[in-house]
Amino acid sequence: MEIAENAALVVVDVQEGFEEEAHWGPRNNPDADRNIAELIDAWQASGRPVVFVRHDSPKPDSPLRPGYPGNDFKAYVEERRGKGSGPELFLTKTVNSAFYGTPDLGAWLSEGGVRQIVVAGIQTNMCAETTARMGGNLGYEVFFALDATHTFDGVGPWGWALTADELARATAVSLHSGGFAKVVTSAELVAAAGK
Template identity: 75%
Template sequence: MADMEIAENAALVVVDVQKGFEEEEFWGRRNNPGADGNIASLIDAWRDGGRPIVYVRHDSSSAGSPLRPGHPGNGFKDYVERRRGTGDGPELLVTKTVNSAFYGTPDLAEWFGSQGVRQFVVAGIQTNMCAETTARMGGNLGYEVLFALDATYTFDLEGPFGWRLGADELARATAVSLHGGGFATVVATDAVVAAAGK
């Protein structure tokens, strides 16, 4: 998207970048090893531009989840935690127990309204779960949603009928569904960072 425009008050929504996702024995094989570097680049671009950032944390209600409250995995990854509270722009922490950041606490749509936000960028974990659900709901609610695919990652997954999809296949399916279905525009991190710096 050579003509991408990032609004002055466009928000970055950083979804569930938590230490618990590093527990490979629980989740299995992940894709996109460069995602964390891309997420960090987006956060830095938003901090430098004084734009609003939303940090979303999943507080799992499952007793065995690495993301459950009280478990070390519930906390943000170190590179995210180091960046929180260090920019000039407004920040929000949303906690949730379901996939969509719009069903968290405090109310994300209400906060967006208070900041005049109509455009936001999604990055984080997992591509096809909470990141995708947040993007889909944002599109349904009338926001302009940019989905930074290479700033997300996911894991291999088994579904019905013995079907199993690899993490890369799931990420492509998310990209096609979001972009082709009109929920969001799927973009690359470098393009977003360049547009944010204009």
């Protein structure tokens, strides 16, 4: 795996509100937070750009709404902000894709000549997947760090239900088979970043 010297790590919505199991239901991948932290550390140690994305939900009952403690980044993310030697961006959004945030992610990546992005964060099949898909559509080479994401059990139309693990697998298959992103592990990315 070849990771460019200016490949950007996009850390999506790693916020305290996702700890509220009563709101979200059962989650998968308890190792996600450790893997996200290791990716941030590797990117910052190598001087590569890191993007910290926060979801400011417009829904009044959302654990991610501004002004509510759940809107804050998880502590391990907040304590890493500003610690790298490379470029860093903080952006907020109200929709799924980090490419529809403020400030403009695409413009910031273009200014840095970035053509390769790594997506990690929460939720696997929602904002992380949407950001990866849009990145692929916009012509970026996208790596999706599946084990540095997590999601929650979901219910769809007609009472169809999928576990968080099933939803994560569906995301991996969709991104891979659709050519939106290369689905990889965080360990592969950390190793590549250290070369």
